[in-house]
Amino acid sequence: MTHSQAPLNPYAPTQTIPDDSFDPMSAFAFPQAMARVATGLRLVYWSIALIVLSVVGGRFVLPLMMRGSSMGTMNWISFAMGLVMMLGIVLGLIGRVFCLAIPQASRARGLINAAVAFDLAAILIWTISWVVAVPFWSQSLGNLLSLTATALFVLFLKRLSAHLQRPDLEGNAKSLMVMVAVLFVVGIAAAVAGYFVGIIAGLFGVVLLVIMVLLLLRYIRLLSNLRKAILGRLGTL
Known part of the structure; x- marks a missing residue:
């Protein structure tokens, strides 16, 4: 004896079928950690803006305001620019x-740890050089440590791009690394050329400035873009 099947109900709710094409990266395994990384990227972004503001103000705006301004006013403006730089x-x-919260699976934690360590060392050396009398090369050492920290941070951004499965951003990070290498070579060439021919050193200086602007x-x-990619995956963009 055969049992008759129940008639199909056209008003029944549609059953969901598992989609094997779902991208697991669309929902991070550690959303809070990645949110902290996004916050860290935003803070680094604004730190660059403040540093650029301080440099532009100290190199261009301050000399223009020297005419007709008292020494006290100039000192206050110079102090303000230095404060913006420190900030x-x-x-x-x-x-x-903040970026230290990056998950271990990204294979980027070692790079960001090293970047923070070099950053701390640079700030420590700068602070000591401002407070006490130290050899003239200490400031250059601090700058070198800071540049090393920046290079390590760019490598971190490359690993982060790979973790986000964004080959376009990973390619941008690679090109940024190439520009850093070119900047380093041109900087050395400009320093060497300065000992021989002043005109050549000036040309190298112009090239150096153009590369720095493009790099920035x-x-x-x-x-x-990395911050937007993270927030997009978190659904908070």
Whole structure:
């Protein structure tokens, strides 16, 4: 004896079928950690803005205001520019500390740990050089440590791009690394040329400035795009 099947109900709710094409990266395994990384990238972004503001103000705006301004006013403006610079440096360090929350699976934690360590060492050397009398090379050592921290942070951004499965951003990070290497070579060439021919050194200086501007623009764009990629995966963009 056969049993008759129940008639199909056209008003029954549609059953969901598992979708094997679902991208697991769309929902992070550690959403809170990645949210902290996004916050860190934003802080680094604004730290760059503050540092650029301080440099532009000290190199261009301050000399223009020297005419017709009292010495006291100039000292206050110079102090304000220095304060903005310090705020930018500290904000950048805080941003990188936030990035320490990156999951271990990204294989980027070692790079960000090293970047923070070099950043702390640079700030420590700068602070000592401002407070007490130290050899002239200490400031250069602090700058070198800071540049090393930045290079390590760019490598961290490359690993982060790979973790986000964004080959386009990973390619941007690679090109940024190439520009850093070119900047380093041109900087050495400019320093060497300065000992021989002043005109050649000036040309190298112009090339160096152009590369630095392009590097800065690509750097802040990469930070912004990575932050947007993280927030997009978190659904908070």
